[in-house]
Amino acid sequence: MRPTVHDVAQEAGVSLATVDRVLNKRSGVRGITVARVEAAVAKLGFVRDIAAANLAKQRLYRLAFVIPEGPNSFMRGLEGELERVRSSSALERTQISIVKVPAFDGAALAAALDRLDVDAVSGVALVATEAAVVRDALARLSRAGIPIVTMVSDMPASKRDHYVGIDNVAAGRTAASLIGRFAGRRPGRIGLLAGSMLVRDHVERRMGFDQVIRAEFPDLECLPVLEGRDDAAVTRDVLGRFLEREAGIVGIYSMGAGNRGVIDVLSSRPGYRDIVVVAHELTDHSRKALRDGLFDAVINQDAGHEIRSAVRLLKARIDGTPVIDGQEQIRIEIYLRDNLP
C-alpha cells in the first residue's frame, strides 16, 4: 500500500493539517516542523495522490486557448480539435475557453492576452505572433504565475514555458529532400510559395529548404519566394502568373496555407501535373490533392496531438508533475497518398 498523509502525519508526529501545509509549501510552519515532515515524506516515499487532492480542493483547471480566426483550414482544424477536447473536459475538471483573434496581428493578440483575468485563468495556450507587445503581455501572465504554452508558431524569446509544434527548419529540409528525390535527375527550377515572409514558421521552412537544395541538389534552383498571404484568391493569382511566366519549373514547395489556391492552379493545365508538389498540413483539400496525384507529399503536424499536448503540459505545470517527453514531441509527419490516416 502506498503511504498516505495519515502515515506521514503519524511518522512526523504532527497533524494532517500540518502535513498539508508542508506538502503545499504554505507558510506559517516552524522550520523544525517542516524538516520533520519532509523527513517523514522522504522516509516513507510518500507521493501525493493528485486525484484525491483535486477532489478535496474541488479543483478546476481553467485553460484559455487563444487562436487565430479566419478561413485558414489548419487553424479551423485546430479549433475543431479544441472543441472536441473541450466537450469531454468537464469530466477531467477542466474548463477550456477559446479566444479568437485576427491572424498575424500582434496588437490584437496582445490585447486579447491583456484581457485575460489572471484570477480566472490557470493556464494559457496561444498561437504566437511575433511582436514586442505580445512578449509584454506574456510577461504579465508569467509574473502572475500562469503557465504559458505556444502552439504551432513559437516565440522563443518570450516567457512561455513550452512550445508545442514542429521544428520548421527541419520541416523545410524534409520538403527539399522529397522534392529533390521525387524530381529524379531532372534539372530545373523550384517555385516557393509562402503565406508571408514575416511569419517565423515560413521563414524557417524556407531556410531549411534552401539548405538542402543547395547542398544536395545542385541541378535544382530555388526561385524567389512568392507570397500568397495564406489566401486562396491571392495564391491563385500569384502562382498562376508565376507558372505562366517561368519555364522549367519541376517543383513547387507550398510552405504556408492556401492549399486551395495551389490546387486550383495545378488543375488548370494538364502540363502542370508533372510538377512535383509538396505542401503543408493535412486538410480536406490537401488530402484530395494527394489522392488525385496533384500533390506528391504533404507535411503535417497533428492538430489533435497539439491540443492534447498543450492541455497536458499546462496541467502538469499547474500541478508540478512530470511529463513524458516522447509523448509531447510533435512529429514532422510525411503523408503520401498511401499512408493517409
Next chain:
Amino acid sequence: MRPTVHDVAQEAGVSLATVDRVLNKRSGVRGITVARVEAAVAKLGFVRDIAAANLAKQRLYRLAFVIPEGPNSFMRGLEGELERVRSSSALERTQISIVKVPAFDGAALAAALDRLDVDAVSGVALVATEAAVVRDALARLSRAGIPIVTMVSDMPASKRDHYVGIDNVAAGRTAASLIGRFAGRRPGRIGLLAGSMLVRDHVERRMGFDQVIRAEFPDLECLPVLEGRDDAAVTRDVLGRFLEREAGIVGIYSMGAGNRGVIDVLSSRPGYRDIVVVAHELTDHSRKALRDGLFDAVINQDAGHEIRSAVRLLKARIDGTPVIDGQEQIRIEIYLRDNLP
C-alpha cells in the same frame, strides 16, 4: 456545478446506496426504483466522477502486457516504453505487469495467456501470434470479462476488443511508392526481405508493396521474398548472397526486423550505396543508417504511442468511458534523414 450522487438521490427520493446500485447496475433493486433513479440521472444530466469513484473503491487497474522476448530491437523498444509508463503508473492507480514469451511461438503465447489469473488481472495487451490455441486463450479471458488489446500484430478473428498498430498493407504500399519514386526512372529489380512469410504483418506489407509496384511502376520487378528470420546473421547471409547473385537491383524493401544485417551488407560494397533502401522501425541502427545515407527512408510505428494507447483503451473499456479515436490511431510514420525526431 455538476450534479452529484446526492442530487440524484434527492431527486429520485432514494438513498445514496440505491443510487450507487443503479449506477453500477448491481442487482437487487426494484424495477420501479431503477426507473426513478434513471429518470433523475437523465433529468439532471448526471455523469459520475470517475476519479472520486476510483478513490472510494481504491481501484487498481491491473494490466498485463504479453510481449515477445529476444533481440528484436523494435520489441525491446516497446518494452522500454512499457517500463517507462510502468514507472509512473502507480500514480494513476495502475499496475502493469510484463510477461515475456518466445517470439513467433503460438503455443507459448497461449500458455502464457492461460496462466493469467482472471481474478488478478483487469486488462490484457499482447503482441499476437496467429494460432488457434491463442484464439482459444483469448476467448477464455474475454468470457471472464477481461478487455483485450492486440498490439503491433493483430488477430482480427479473435475476441480482442481493439487493435493498436498500423495498417500493414498501407505500410507496404507506402514503401513501394517511396522506392518507386526515389529510384527515379531507372528500370530494375527489387529485393524483398521479410522476417518470415508466416507472420501476418510481413505478408500484408508484401501484398501492399506488390500492388503499388505492379500498378504504377511497370519498369520495376519484385523478386521472390527472402526470409531473414528477423536475425542479423541470417539476414546478412541471405541478403549478401542475393546481391552477389542478382544483377540490376535498384531497390530493397526490408519489411521485418534484422536491420543490422541489412546495414552490414549494404556497407560492405561501395556499389551497394546506390540501391534505394526502405526499412521498418526506427531504432538506433536504422537512425544511423538514415543519417549515413545507407537507408533512404524508414517506416515507423511509434512504440511509446502504442503502449500509452493500449493502456488508455484498456482503462476505457474497464470504466466504460469513451475514447478519442484520433488519439488512438497509430500513424504510418515516414522518416527521412531530415525529419528524424
Next chain:
DNA sequence: CTGAAAGCGCTTACAG
C-alpha cells in the same frame, strides 16, 4: 504556529 473536524463525490459493509 498547530490541530480536530468536516467535507470533496463516490462506494461499501452492515443492518433492517
Next chain:
DNA sequence: CTGAAAGCGCTTACAG
C-alpha cells in the same frame, strides 16, 4: 429490497 454511516486520500475553515 433499501438506507445510515463510515471511509477512500486529500484540503479547508475554524479554533486555540
